[in-house]
Amino acid sequence: TINSIKDDLARKEYAYSILIDTDNYPLNSKKIEEAVRKINSVLKKDKKNIKALYYSGILNIHTNNFQGAFNKFEEIKKINKKRPEPYNGLGLVNAKFANDKKLDHETRSMFYKKAIQNYLSAIKISKKNKPNETADQNLSIYLHNTGNAYLNIKETDIARDYFKQAIQIDSRNLYAKIGIANTYYIEDKYKDALINYNELLKQY
Numbered sequence: 001t002i003n004s005i006k007d008d009l010a011r012k013e014y015a016y017s018i019l020i021d022t023d024n025y026p027l028n029s030k031k032i033e034e035a036v037r038k039i040n041s042v043l044k045k046d047k048k049n050i051k052a053l054y055y056s057g058i059l060n061i062h063t064n065n066f067q068g069a070f071n072k073f074e075e076i077k078k079i080n081k082k083r084p085e086p087y088n089g090l091g092l093v094n095a096k097f098a099n100d101k102k103l104d105h106e107t108r109s110m111f112y113k114k115a116i117q118n119y120l121s122a123i124k125i126s127k128k129n130k131p132n133e134t135a136d137q138n139l140s141i142y143l144h145n146t147g148n149a150y151l152n153i154k155e156t157d158i159a160r161d162y163f164k165q166a167i168q169i170d171s172r173n174l175y176a177k178i179g180i181a182n183t184y185y186i187e188d189k190y191k192d193a194l195i196n197y198n199e200l201l202k203q204y
Contacts, residue, residue, distance in 0.1 A: 035059055050076050054085045061092055069093050084122040084129070088142050091118035095149060112149045119146040140170035147179050156183040174204065 036059060042052040057072030073089035091114075097103075098111035122142040129135055147162035160183040166176035181196035 032059060032062060048079050050079060050083060050085070053079075054089060057086075057089045058092075061089075061096060064096075066093050066096055082125060082128075084125040084138065084142065087118045087122035087125065088138075088145065091115040091122065091142075091145055091149070094118060095145075095152075098152065109153050112153050115149045116146055119149065136169050140166040140173045140176065143169065144173055144176040144179055147176065151179060151182060151186065154186065156187050159183050174200070 035055070039052050039056050039059070042049050043056070046052070053072050053076050057069040057076075060066070060069035060072060069089065070093050073086040073093070076083060076086035076089075094111045094115035098108045098115065100108070103111075119142055123139065123146065126135060126139040126142060143162050143166035147159045147166065150156075150159035150162060160180055163176040163179040163183070166173050167180075170176075177196070177200055181193050181200065184190075184193035184196060
């Protein structure tokens with residue numbers, strides 16, 4: 001029955017929340033402090049170090065300093081507009097703004113659409129770069145981030161297409177695979193969602 005499928009889905013989603021928390025680098029306060037020290041030491045020697053600036057922005061996102069993150073990503077754009085990382089970072093910042101439940105639906109959608117614009121810029125630039133394993137993994141991330149933004153504004157068909165593109169480039173992209181399952185769940189296609197969740201649990 002539909003209710004039993006929903007119950008099974010709830011168990012699968014709980015299992016995945018544990019799986020993601022353990023596999024995704026969990027940043028506790030000590031790890032954040034250590035990372036900040038290392039990044040700051042790099043930036044003292046090289047203020048225009050793009051990788052250090054980017055990771056500094058990501059750490060700002062983790063500590064909910066979204067304006068600080070925004071400033072770091074904009075700084076990278078001034079140094080080199082042909083790098084995809086700052087556009088992905090700006091997309092993440094806008095997606096975080098959109099997550100604010102206090103905002104009305106229209107405003108949240110606006111932020112998700114801004115995030116999509118930034119992710120698409122990252123994708124466009126990334127595709128022009130010379131391909132290698134790291135670049136492909138990053139492109140896969142930009143694609144699944146785009147999928148997530150579309151998912152949040154309920155554009156499930158478009159979201160699923162981006163998730164599939166992400167997997168084509170990097171078959172190990174767990175988040176894109178979860179994203180596909182989530183598109184079916186949002187569409188109330190519970191059997192399809194359950195098939196995808198079960199397949200993922202077998203793989204991971």
